[in-house]
Amino acid sequence: MRKPTSATATAKPTPCCIKVGLKRGPWTPEEDELLATYIKKEGEGRWRTLPKKAGLLRCGKSCRLRWMNYLRPSVKRGQIADDEEDLILRLHRLLGNRWSLIAGRIPGRTDNEIKNYWNTHLSKKLISQGIDPRTHKPLDPQSFDPSKPSLSKANLSQERQKEPMKTVSSGLEETTSDSTPIANNKENEYFQNDINAHLDVQHLANHFIASQGYTGLLTYDGTSGMDLRGNQRLGIGEADDQDINSGTDDVFSFLNSLINEEAFQQHQILNVPHVNSTAPSSSDPFVSSTFGLGMTGWESPLMSSALNQNDSK
DNA sequence: AACTTCTTCAACCGCATCTCC
DNA sequence: CGGAGATGCGGTTGAAGAAGT
Structure with a gap:
């Protein structure tokens, strides 16, 4: 427009x-x-x-x-559901601004739609929690000022009025349909649990992706180039839907393993031997709460289908 | 009711990377 | 190997509509 x-x-x-x-x-x-x-x-x-x-x-x-x-007939219109939002948050933490990759795991959603949703909703939500949306790490307490124009209190209240804050599900608590205060304890718990995980999870993702022949690194700001258009780099050829998937399935099965703690622990042992020097032990309580991304033993139906699907965008 | 400010999201742009010759 | 053309990605823009004053 x-x-x-x-x-x-x-x-x-x-x-x-x-x-x-x-x-x-x-x-x-x-x-x-x-x-x-x-x-x-x-x-x-x-x-x-x-x-x-x-x-x-x-x-x-x-x-x-x-x-x-x-x-495209497969494009889904309408509001992003809670579990979709949750999945976007988790994938973004792992992948950064790889919108097309994230979209590829959320059926019916486009990279543009997810990018827009991130920029208009999720980044604000994270900032309101004192979390840097680029890094998923705490904003500098010195510089974090909720009254700043980028997220003025007026804007926040406006945002809340328009769209009552949804609980960002950790998968353990029940989501409420009620309007939930922004300083919701469970939300804070979700973010605080995840903050510490971020560095190590992304390190693992980087390591695995690199080991699969991709170049570049996942970065917190999403600015440097991991070549995940690299289906072709992997010699897969014409990038029709089928091929796109075969090129990224390995990556996503690994991401799946990061998101799903049990699978992750197995994967860590079997497939990613080199990361152990920097990755915490899977028996470490820290890992249970952080590498499981606060969702130990839980996987939403959407998450399962997204991470196992064979179709892509 | 009129005006201003804010938010959303479809669409565009520049660039990286690929394939083909 | 190198150039040209094609494709796809992420960042950004700005019109339209909603909300606030």
């Missing part, structure tokens, strides 16, 4: 925006119809040539984005 800008505005135009006369901005129902009909008939891909063949005055990128985020 951005205001159309001149195609010559950028110093070095990308190929898709160099052509003048291409339409920008919100899609009309007619355009949606054209795109959906074409893709149903011809299939996804070849985005550059697709608009012309489909009779659309759009660039390929725009068509791809519209299809991926809105028109």
